[in-house]
Amino acid sequence: MRVLYVIDSLAPGGAETSLAEMAPEMVSRGVELHIVPLGDRTDLLPELEQAGANVHTQQPPGGRVVNIRRVMHVARRIQPDLVHTTLFEADFAGRIAARALNIPSSSSIVNDSYGPSHYAESTTAKLHAARALDAATARFSTRFHAISAAIAESVPPRLGIPSSRVEVIPRGRDPEKFPFQQEPVRSLTRQRLGIGLGTPVVLVLSRLEPQKGLLVLIRALRTVVRMHPDVVVLFAGREGRAGAALRSESASLMADVRFLGHRTDAAALLTAADVLCFPSEREGFGGVLIEAMAVGCPVVASSIPTTLEVLGEDIGTITPVGDTRGLADALNRVLSDKPAAAASARRGRARFDELFTTDAVVNQMIDFFERSRSR
Known part of the structure; x- marks a missing residue:
């Protein structure tokens, strides 16, 4: 099966990282995977090419009309069995291009889009226009992949997508890349960061965006430092709209708060941390949660539907x-409470092994692609 996968960029976000995780297994299972990234970020290009994917980056990025032409150009050349799209610009260009060429298309729904919290942080008119475009082009897709049951329940009705055309398949991670509680990794990572083995460490793996709820964490730290005055808080993630406010708020804290920027060593950081803090206001899935479960890092998270779905009843x-x-x-x-945290970590790894390995997720995605191309 030849799949043309259209995505907004190859920047290291959740959807892009998920694609990079799945690519080796897809290729090994016989999928001829072609990828068209529409933006100019190509951070994950070497990883995808090493996996055996064909990444088409020859044409420069452009506006929406240019994007449609780029997808059509590649599709005419490779004649895919299916065009699959992920994220807004890719959905728009890929769905229209596939429809114009009479190729079946499918889409992943990866964000809790067009809900109250989304409108609260965006210009209403602009979001109305985006929703209208999304809904109009969604009619061209055969099937939809939602990364959580919560997203499958909330987003498709906002776009007029019948539930019968939506399937839930979670994200996955390679257990070999996220081994459970590796003490040598913990020691080495802390040494490189200049953190003692007994020092409490709180980790955030997230873009610095308002919907991630990180200002709540900064304010909570005023209480945390009273009980744990030596606590170190690590923010690892790309810069975003909340970055300046977070740095300003943290400057007055009597705590060691570090902004590490984007990192490629998530597994090592999670292994070095005592807890992953995930205070998001909205999420499509939360890939860092399954990464934390895999390596055995305890989790403190906000009670949004996707978090509850991923963690289950007795984890975190x-x-x-x-x-x-x-x-x-x-x-x-x-x-x-180290014993309670350790017990929760063991339960988390068991849940990861049961539900969230790359092997299991890729099998489901390939079956989804087969159903989608049959219209």
């Missing part, structure tokens, strides 16, 4: 969205 510590005091109390409990 859940706090209400935006609850500064609740977040502080949860972090203090996890940092103080």
Whole structure:
């Protein structure tokens, strides 16, 4: 089966990283994978090419009309069995190009788009226009892949997509890249960061965006440092609209807060940390949660539907969205109660092995592609 996978860029975001994780297994299972990234970020290009994917980056990025032409140019040349799209610009260009060439298309729904929190952080008119375009082109897709049941329930009705055309397949990670509780890795990573083995470490793996709820964490730290005055807080992720505010708020804290920028060593950072903090207001899935479960890093997360779905009933510590005091109390409990945190970590790894390995997810995605190309 030949699949043309259209995606907004190859920047190291959640959807892009998920594609890079799946690519080796897809290729090894006989999928001829062609990728058209529309933007100019190509961070994950070497990883995808090493996996055996064919990445088409010859034409320069452009506007939406140019994007449609780029997809059509590649599609005419390779004659794919299916065009699959991920993220807004890719959905728009890929769906129209596939329709024009009479090729079946499918799309991944990876964000909790067009809901109340999305409107709260965007210009209403602009978001209305985007929603209208998304809904109009969605009619061209055969089937839709939602990365969580929560997203499958919330987003398709906003776009007029019948539930019968939506399938839920989670994201996955390679267990060999995320081994469980490797003490030598923990020691070495802490040494490189200049952090003692006994120092409590809170980790955030996230873009610095408002919807990630990171200002709530900064404010919660004022309470955390009273019980753990030597705590180190690591922010690892790309710069975003909340970056300046986070640095300003953290400057007055009596705590060691470090902004590491984008990192490619997520597994090592999670292994070195005592807790992953995930206070998001909205998420499509939360790939860092399954990474934390894989390596055995305890989790404190906000009670949004996707988080509850990924973690299940007895993994991690859940706090209400935006609850500064609740977040502080949860972090203090996890940092103080090592046996309970270790037990939660073991349960997390068992859940990861059951549901979220790349092998299991790729099998489901290939079956989805087969159903989508049959219209």
